[in-house]
Amino acid sequence: IMALRRALHFVFKVDDRSKTATFYRDVLGMKILRHEEFEEGCKATCNGPYDGKWSKTMVGFGPEDDHFVAELTYNYGVGEYRLGNDFLGLTLQSSQAVSNAKRLGWPLTEVGEALYLVEAPGGYRFYLVDKDQPHNDPVQKVCLAVSDLPKSTHYWSSLLGMKVMERNEEKKTVLMGFTDTQCKLELYSIGGTVDHGTAFGRIAFSCPHKQLPDLEALMTKENYKILTPLVSLDTPGKATVEVVILADPDGHEICFVGDEAFRQLSQMDPSGNTLLDKAMAEDKSDEWFAKHNKQKALA
Template sequence: MALRRALHFVFKVGDRTKTARFYRDVLGMTILRHEEFEEGCQATCNGPYDGKWSKTMVGFGPEDNHFVAELTYNYGVAEYRLGNDFLGFTLQSSQAVSNARRLGWPLTQVGDSLYMTEAPGGYRFYLIDKDQPDSDPIQKVSLAVSDLQRSVHYWSSLLGMKVIEKNEDKKTVLMGFSDNQCKLELQDIGGTVDHGTAFGRVAFACPRDQLPDIEALVKKENHKILTPLVSLDTPGKATVEVVILADPDGHEICYVGDEAFRQLSAMDPNGNELLDKAIAADKSDEWFAKYNKHKASV
């Protein structure tokens, strides 16, 4: 399955200003593109919300060869409830560690040359205090599962990932499509996986003609298909086809046709400016304050 590749993880964020500061100033990522939408996504990219929202892609390089973060912001929501489903991003960057210290961003040492910090909203990031590699600094995304053997079977047999490493003591399995891509780490937590309202989504690309086969195989094995194969239009950009799945613990998985997605995900040199402009124009906090109301905490 070398033709398949890891793309991004979707985070719901309630404060774009603080979130942008974390990804840009602490981690040292670049705004790859920013888009504003007047209504909810057909594939629920922004969660179960129908109103105005935005999507910001951030990473250490283009999505063609880097794993990135997708930050979705719903204008009326200030905070999401975390579950125990997302266990962390791990990336290698001594510069990020240095940035956190310089900016006074909370940082906790949890191992030899390993530090833990949190993005706004409580999402955990693990920073390896070593020089940033020439390749993608993001090494793995860690998710909780309730039955490791069942999950490994799903991700390997149905989605084509290979097992790279097992750790019996930590009850973890590291999986991926190739050695030079961001990996998926599954950790057995010995109980129910709770997604809260902040539940994320992990996205992968594959050749477009593989999408119907993935959908058919998942359907044959009686696993969940959240959004059957559908075409999504982005004005002025490529139309992409996606199918949205859920693994045995309910982790959302997006598979997208690679050919069109490479066009859609091209870096926008104006991304940084567009995000700053959108933040400056966002008067939702003022509106809620004027009418003595509070943004939703869901």
């Protein structure tokens, strides 16, 4: 059953779309897969606890059917998010990204053998493995902080069905995934409280839609938090998907979406790039706040 589950994306809140687009497109070398604008907040709080106008941009090295991608959410009225210690980094293999960063003068720190640390706008960490980009997905793993490693490992493996692939007592990490070929999840014990700041992310997975009620029932039975009970989300003109949003023992947000409808919803949109560029060009929110001597809200 669990082999039918797959890792989809990580959600980042961004406060500067153009710098962010430069990072993902020009430094990492990802493509804009689709871009959508929304007039009001999302029923499953995809854009955080906000009710206003927002946008969602999916970026990755290839289609969401077989690549782990990033979901960039932008709230028009928010100027800055406070980063917590919850998201510890996304690792991808691409010597092209390393040379792009050098060429563009984007700050790079060598942190290991053929391993570089680079920060996306907003302070999100990316680790670049300086080796040829693989033909399948270059994204290798997402690392999240946990306060109690055995407890979190139990949650992710026994309840969510991830396979433990590697344990490193010394580094206090556990690496897991649904299958060997997908992006992995690494849990890292920080031995203290996990702080999500106001930038708190969310990791998304899909499963056959008929498993969603069972997943929800299991969490209820085990007394774990459900942030959004099973709900249907409509995207105008696209497939309606069902999602349930969970929280792990440290409050990391986890979205499970019905796979069948999500595969329709997540088809690449050839005009994604153009739509993002148009939205950025038309976004006059900075000017509006400046003109009214106001500052965009801190999240």
